[in-house]
Amino acid sequence: MNGMIVAPQPQAVEEGAKVLMAGGNAIDAAVTCAFVQAVISPQMCGIGGYCLANVYLAGERLGGRSPSVMLDAPALAGSLVRPEMWQDIVIGPNPDGWGYFLQGKVNDLGYQSICTPGAVKGLAALLARWG
Secondary structure (H helix, E strand, C coil): CCCCCCCCCHHHHHHHHHHHHCCCCHHHHHHHHHHHHHHHCCCCCCCCCCEEEEEECCCCCECCECCEEEEEECCEECCCCCCCCCHHHEEEECCCCCCEEEHHHCCCCCHHHCEECCHHHHHHHHHHHHC
């Protein structure tokens, strides 16, 4: 087997390696690892969030650009969310760059914080395009 698998859980590594040994490519193995991780360690990695993948396409040139591609499949807010709905309760931006702090943590806790996950759609897109 040519390749290397890295994942937090050994079971995910083993399943990813099986995919490579069966002739799959790195994307096939990575998506397999992601789904196994979601099953055995859902508190750390799951299908209920977003998918962000940096894909290096070895041997390809994309119109003179880098052969590295980013896939971003975010968790999206529901259709009733409006930009102004929380403007009166903003405490300030998160210094880590991930959103804002709001009074009552309404964007982090409770029904108003629920988003439509993008992880499965992102992983499916990886397989469809490069798997």
